[in-house]
Amino acid sequence: xxxxxxxxxxxxxxxxxxxxxxxxxxxxxxxxxxxxxxxxxxxxxxxxxxxxxxxxxxxxxxxxxxxxxxxxxxxxxxxxxxxxxxxxxxxxxxxxxxxxxxxxxxxxxxxxxxxxxxxxxxxxxxxxxxxxxxxxxxxxxxxxxxxxxxxxxxxxxxxxxxxxxxxxxxxxxxxxxxxxxxxxxxxxxxxxxxxxxxxxxxxxxxxxxxxxxxxxxxxxxxxxxxxxxxxxxxxxxxxxxxxxxxxxxxxxxxxxxxxxxxxxxxxxxxxxxxxxxxxxxxxxxxxxxxxxxxxxxxx
Amino acid sequence: xxxxxxxxxxxxxxxxxxxxxxxxxxxxxxxxxxxxxxxxxxxxxxxxxxxxxxxxxxxxxxxxxxxxxxxxxxxxxxxxxxxxxxxxxxxxxxxxxxxxxxxxxxxxxxxxxxxxxxxxxxxxxxxxxxxxxxxxxxxxxxxxxxxxxxxxxxxxxxxxxxxxxxxxxxxxxxxxxxxxxxxxxxxxxxxxxxxxxxxxxxxxxxxxxxxxxxxxxxxxxxxxxxxxxxxxxxxxxxxxxxxxxxxxxxxxxxxxxxxxxxxxxxxxxxxxxxxxxxxxxxxxxxxxxxxxxxxxxxx
DNA sequence: CGAGACGATTTAGATTCTCTAAATGGACTG
DNA sequence: CAGTCCATTTAGAGAATCTAAATCGTCTCG
Numbered sequence: 001x002x003x004x005x006x007x008x009x010x011x012x013x014x015x016x017x018x019x020x021x022x023x024x025x026x027x028x029x030x031x032x033x034x035x036x037x038x039x040x041x042x043x044x045x046x047x048x049x050x051x052x053x054x055x056x057x058x059x060x061x062x063x064x065x066x067x068x069x070x071x072x073x074x075x076x077x078x079x080x081x082x083x084x085x086x087x088x089x090x091x092x093x094x095x096x097x098x099x100x101x102x103x104x105x106x107x108x109x110x111x112x113x114x115x116x117x118x119x120x121x122x123x124x125x126x127x128x129x130x131x132x133x134x135x136x137x138x139x140x141x142x143x144x145x146x147x148x149x150x151x152x153x154x155x156x157x158x159x160x161x162x163x164x165x166x167x168x169x170x171x172x173x174x175x176x177x178x179x180x181x182x183x184x185x186x187x188x189x190x191x192x193x194x195x196x197x198x199x200x201x202x203x204x205x206x207x208x209x210x211x212x213x214x215x216x217x218x219x220x221x222x223x224x225x226x227x228x229x230x231x232x233x234x235x236x237x238x239x240x241x242x243x244x245x246x247x248x249x250x251x252x253x254x255x256x257x258x259x260x261x262x263x264x265x266x267x268x269x270x271x272x273x274x275x276x277x278x279x280x281x282x283x284x285x286x287x288x289x290x291x292x293x294x295x296x297x298x299x
Numbered sequence: 300x301x302x303x304x305x306x307x308x309x310x311x312x313x314x315x316x317x318x319x320x321x322x323x324x325x326x327x328x329x330x331x332x333x334x335x336x337x338x339x340x341x342x343x344x345x346x347x348x349x350x351x352x353x354x355x356x357x358x359x360x361x362x363x364x365x366x367x368x369x370x371x372x373x374x375x376x377x378x379x380x381x382x383x384x385x386x387x388x389x390x391x392x393x394x395x396x397x398x399x400x401x402x403x404x405x406x407x408x409x410x411x412x413x414x415x416x417x418x419x420x421x422x423x424x425x426x427x428x429x430x431x432x433x434x435x436x437x438x439x440x441x442x443x444x445x446x447x448x449x450x451x452x453x454x455x456x457x458x459x460x461x462x463x464x465x466x467x468x469x470x471x472x473x474x475x476x477x478x479x480x481x482x483x484x485x486x487x488x489x490x491x492x493x494x495x496x497x498x499x500x501x502x503x504x505x506x507x508x509x510x511x512x513x514x515x516x517x518x519x520x521x522x523x524x525x526x527x528x529x530x531x532x533x534x535x536x537x538x539x540x541x542x543x544x545x546x547x548x549x550x551x552x553x554x555x556x557x558x559x560x561x562x563x564x565x566x567x568x569x570x571x572x573x574x575x576x577x578x579x580x581x582x583x584x585x586x587x588x589x590x591x592x593x594x595x596x597x598x
Numbered sequence: 599c600g601a602g603a604c605g606a607t608t609t610a611g612a613t614t615c616t617c618t619a620a621a622t623g624g625a626c627t628g
Numbered sequence: 629c630a631g632t633c634c635a636t637t638t639a640g641a642g643a644a645t646c647t648a649a650a651t652c653g654t655c656t657c658g
């Protein structure tokens with residue numbers, strides 16, 4: 001019997017998530033790849049580990065038992081990694097991280113510069129992920145650290161094994177085409193009805209849900225005119241006079257725009273946070289980079 | 300940090316054996332491969348794991364610590380394998396084994412036939428190894444089961460984690476060119492001096508050491524005429540009148556020969572044994588195949 | 599002291615693994 | 629019953645990892 005790290009991770013994630021597709025997206029593979037890995041693991045185990053049930057798949061008893069062992073192996077791996085970093089006596093080695101698009105553009109460069117100065121032996125590798133995916137990436141061990149977003153006014157449950165460190169607190173403002181509203185003081189969402197249409201992210205994203213929730217609390221249902229995922233695209237549409245949206249400073253830094261930005265009466269915030277596994281919180285490399293992020297945030 | 304099974308095994312074996320070359324031969328790789336694997340492990344660890352000391356290499360503190368974790372992971376793997384086999388409720392899956400050359404020819408076929416009948420879902424994979432290497436192959440986990448040889452009159456220390464099961468007990472006889480000795484009763488090694496020269500395996504093999512030791516106990520130093528590793532080649536040389544050697548029934552079965560076979564006065568035996576790791580002794584697949592071997596031996 | 603053995607490492611190249619993309623085929627859903 | 633969801637299979641591209649051979653430092657022994 002011979003296994004790979006990927007196979008063990010796939011099995012453990014399958015227990016958590018229940019579908020091959022979900023495992024694949026959590027681990028950053030295609031479903032086909034995960035299916036093949038699990039197939040290989042099953043062949044080398046000699047015992048069925050999965051059972052098709054309806055259009056999905058379920059772990060057999062043997063699969064569950066093996067997943068338990070796999071989890072223990074991954075735990076040892078985590079402990080070994082932490083111990084290696086401690087024993088190095090200095091910050092060195094590699095750290096995998098994930099960031100949402102805007103953070104890659106606006107935070108990563110300064111962070112890398114600072115890490116390069118203070119911890120020259122640490123190599124930080126990063127990948128850009130859709131913001132709602134970075135939590136899973138951390139939880140499943142694909143990355144050690146992520147920069148993500150929280151909407152404290154519309155909180156959602158996170159995996160309890162995750163720890164979140166506040167970096168920046170940003171207040172949302174209303175972005176409206178230049179001159180389209182006759183005043184420039186604080187605006188209530190309740191007064192954003194027609195003819196102003198909304199440019200919104202899909203409701204199945206945390207951001208999309210948060211905007212809608214805040215609007216509903218203010219007593220309006222935002223009229224979806226254009227569903228847009230990309231932040232810069234949203235801003236371009238507002239600038240073009242197509243509709244209204246919400247913005248933060250970081251979003252404006254990414255794409256300086258010519259439209260009116262009005263404070264909101266309603267409280268609507270987002271937090272830019274660092275996300276780590278609780279078990280990795282005290283790893284020197286992880287702690288060091290989190291510290292760099294906090295330092296940058298303080299400036 | 301990501302690692303493979305091979306890397307962990309290499310590290311653990313390096314702690315046991317001390318040289319990359321020894322690890323390589325124990326795991327069935329070239330030294331270059333092991334060196335590269337350890338290098339990759341070291342890179343992903345970010346900390347030096349090895350230190351060159353003279354012409355060999357030594358584990359650093361970090362390397363030792365990691366080897367400890369690796370050992371624990373391999374232990375879990377072993378436990379998981381055993382549990383999977385138990386949970387299968389029947390003998391199924393794969394079993395890796397190693398045999399010395401003669402055993403491949405004379406034992407493996409019957410064994411596979413019997414396994415095929417009684418455990419049709421079990422796939423046995425085998426490799427031929429030089430007999431002195433099969434113990435390491437079992438101990439290091441490269442195979443689960445081996446057929447090896449013991450020389451009870453000239454015992455040597457084995458890894459204490461190994462268990463040995465007696466299959467066949469064979470008495471050595473003296474093989475001499477036809478008609479070269481004027482009697483045909485039991486012969487003492489003490490009377491094998493010139494003009495009869497010996498055909499011997501190298502002294503750094505267990506067999507070679509055993510013959511020499513037994514001869515010395517009988518008061519003679521066997522005169523090495525031709526050093527030969529391969530059993531069939533030895534017999535061919537005796538048949539050709541080149542010298543004398545020792546033989547067993549199994550060796551004669553492998554290569555029926557025309558020379559005189561005389562009983563020895565001195566006790567000189569070898570045992571054909573099954574070799575397993577103590578920790579794998581009770582794995583259903585392992586126990587099943589050992590049982591088949593014992594059954595065959597009883598016939 | 600110098601030649602040879604030993605042991606680790608590096609390199610180039612071949613093989614094997616393992617991904618992705620796309621096609622396939624059940625199974626739910628409305 | 630058409631469309632969607634999900635797992636799997638396939639072919640092929642790219643990456644990982646092995647071997648063989650060369651290299652280099654170190655030890656041993658005449």
